[in-house]
Amino acid sequence: MEDKLPREHVDIQFLSLCVSLLAFLGLAYWAGDIVWFKDFQPFITLISGIFALFIGVIALLRYYTKQSSLNFLFIGIGFLGVGLLDIFQVVLDLGGIGNLFTGISTQVYPVTSVLSKTFLSVVMFISWLVSRKEGKSSKGRKKNETLLMGLVAGSFVLFIGVFIFLMIAGVVVDSLAVIIVGLVSLMFLILSLLGYLLNRGWVTDDFNYWIIFLISFLILSQVFYLPFFNLEYSNMMNLSVWARFFAYIGLLIGFLNSIYVMFQKEVSTQKELAKKNKQLDETKAKIEEAYLMLREEKWSLARSKGSVDKILKDVMGKK
């Protein structure tokens, strides 16, 4: 059984998550008056893509070195795919590789963007499903989880149904496919968040907290992308990219922290081993000393009885 993290540590982690979310919402509120804020959008998208590739490689490496957790495999595949898509989008958006992809217009940009978001949310959900199967949750807890998730999924299905109805009625026409796919990915993200919160992995493992941090910011990014807030559309697209960037940074920190914890465990194991070896050497020396003392006592006892001379004579006589 794994050791529980100190409760104070867990509380501080969740407090910092809430403060970061609040700070980001504050930034979003005032971002409308910051003129240069939008200038960084392509750069941040590119850096996010590179971070996603890093995360993908680290996750796959983690899966390869410790093949017990399948969820690392899914996280790895997901982030590698998303990283490649993000970078491809930036290149398309800046008008690069125009000679190679002559048929691709700038209209492809939002489609690939929606697909990359959906892909990541589905992969996160699958990674949670896999970790749930590997975990040892009680039947009662699993039943509660299923009930709550069913409720959330049902609400989303209803919401999406309303949008489809509006489309049929001709009320909503613009970007309806984007809204529906966006809602589906938002649903998967919320289900993954609920899953990771309810399985209480964060009580024993720091990495689970960083996954929760990632999903929280991905949800924020998706809310900005759809867009649900009463802000300027262009600002929200930009903030969606920034939220994603912070989400990736969070998971990257999580991986680095997890590597550091593994390294620290290894160091403490080595120290423990060295300590035990020293104890073993000391015990061995003590036993040898005791044996020598015992032998010396035996010799002196035997000499006093003259038996040593007898033994010597026997040995000489045989020769």
Place this chain on the structure above:
Amino acid sequence: MKESKTAKDDEIIAKRQFILDVLVGFSIFLVVAAFAYMILNPGKGQSDARNSIRNADVLSIMQSMSKYVDATGNIPSMIPLNRECASIGNEICRTGSLDCKNYVDLSTTLAEGDIKSLPVDTFRTEGNGTGYYISNDGEGSIVVCAPLAEREVTISIKQFMY
């Protein structure tokens, strides 16, 4: 003695834990409240309303200039020749201001238009300027703009006069 110290330590730890729990609960509530506030965002509504007033003001100044040009056949000479509307020296002076130095004094042109006094931007509380800028682009057009517009909105009108 030692036992009482340990009991005191435990009490402090329990107190700190309780404060942390309360802080976590409160911050979760704040996040939910911030989400709700961002969905409604009344601040944006006010900014939008002020920007609408700015749009109307810019339009009325332009209409006034248009009437002056129709009547006289000339672009007012006091409007500075500048392609960039929001530049130093392009700000329109307030009606009735005693000192219009470094501002564009349009008081003589108002007689031709419908407006009797020039509108002033809500955020321009001090000085003799109105917060609205005007320029002549040198190609027969007048540009009127409101650089104090909020939430990164650009409010500018360009009209070809002759």
